[in-house]
Amino acid sequence: MRILEVIDLKKDYGAEPNITRALNGLSFTVAKGEFVGIMGASGSGKTTLLNCISTIDSPTSGQIYLDGKDLLQIKDRDLARFRRETLGFIFQEFNLLETLTIQENIALAMAINGKDSKTIDQKVHAIAERLGIQDVLSKYPHQVSGGQKQRCACARAIVNQPRLILADEPTGALDSSSSRTLMETMQDMNQNLQATILMVTHDAFSASYASRILFLKDGTIYGELERGTQTRTQFFGQILAILEDLGGPQDVYPTQPEKHAP
Ligand SMILES: Nc1ncnc2c1ncn2[C@@H]1O[C@H](COP(=O)(O)OP(=O)(O)OP(=O)(O)O)[C@@H](O)[C@H]1O
Numbered sequence: 001m002r003i004l005e006v007i008d009l010k011k012d013y014g015a016e017p018n019i020t021r022a023l024n025g026l027s028f029t030v031a032k033g034e035f036v037g038i039m040g041a042s043g044s045g046k047t048t049l050l051n052c053i054s055t056i057d058s059p060t061s062g063q064i065y066l067d068g069k070d071l072l073q074i075k076d077r078d079l080a081r082f083r084r085e086t087l088g089f090i091f092q093e094f095n096l097l098e099t100l101t102i103q104e105n106i107a108l109a110m111a112i113n114g115k116d117s118k119t120i121d122q123k124v125h126a127i128a129e130r131l132g133i134q135d136v137l138s139k140y141p142h143q144v145s146g147g148q149k150q151r152c153a154c155a156r157a158i159v160n161q162p163r164l165i166l167a168d169e170p171t172g173a174l175d176s177s178s179s180r181t182l183m184e185t186m187q188d189m190n191q192n193l194q195a196t197i198l199m200v201t202h203d204a205f206s207a208s209y210a211s212r213i214l215f216l217k218d219g220t221i222y223g224e225l226e227r228g229t230q231t232r233t234q235f236f237g238q239i240l241a242i243l244e245d246l247g248g249p250q251d252v253y254p255t256q257p258e259k260h261a262p
Pocket residue numbers: 013014020021022040041042043044045046047048049
């Protein structure tokens with residue numbers, strides 16, 4: 001079942017004669033239950049794409065459908081609610097509110113949505129237990145470990161069973177061991193909690209947890225890799241080979257996409 005459909009998306013910043021075309025006619029779909037990674041050099045349009053899908057930014061032209069709903073037709077006054085009810089976010093800095101407890105951070109969007117407190121409580125406790133942070137629910141972010149903060153951010157992203165979880169460089173500020181833990185949590189949410197995830201990353205290791213990777217270049221999709229039946233380690237090797245071919249992780253897109261087609 002198709003969750004997300006992006007059609008011929010274009011985004012220009014600025015005005016004549018200084019226009020930057022951040023997205024240049026980009027199309028793809030994401031099926032329910034997929035874990036899709038997006039890789040591409042700095043400036044290739046990854047964040048712009050995520051911001052358009054999350055309705056934080058609006059494209060210059062093109063269409064975005066989520067569950068068949070045309071996101072560009074949502075009225076401004078309904079956007080915040082749409083985001084709270086339909087999307088989950090995992091940010092690089094995790095963006096936990098320091099004045100709220102872990103429990104309150106996880107519950108915030110549902111509370112704003114007006115869910116009753118008993119339902120909220122049940123959902124928060126269920127996901128906290130699933131992710132192993134039930135013992136720190138009453139603590140504040142500065143009182144818990146980095147890994148617990150990560151899991152809190154994951155719990156917050158998934159607690160309301162969003163249709164799609166969006167993550168922009170979630171491991172960007174983490175050391176390798178924390179990255180592994182976070183990616184294992186995201187993989188668990190994808191495989192066992194049916195979360196559909198779209199994740200931007202520069203990092204081949206993080207990308208290797210995805211089921212499919214889209215490579216962006218100059219605002220379009222330049223190549224695609226499917227994990228298929230490969231193990232994660234094999235997939236990691238395949239991604240690394242592509243990166244190496246391309247002259248290192250600064251240039252994460254293939255110069256000859258046909259060569260890498262699955
Ligand atoms: N608000 C803006 N105004 C003008 N140009 C912008 C704006 N935001 C992004 N751009 C330009 O659009 C292009 C795509 O930017 P974007 O942030 O999407 O890249 P990215 O792939 O996320 O890069 P990075 O890996 O560095 O985060 C870049 O050329 C960037 O300079």
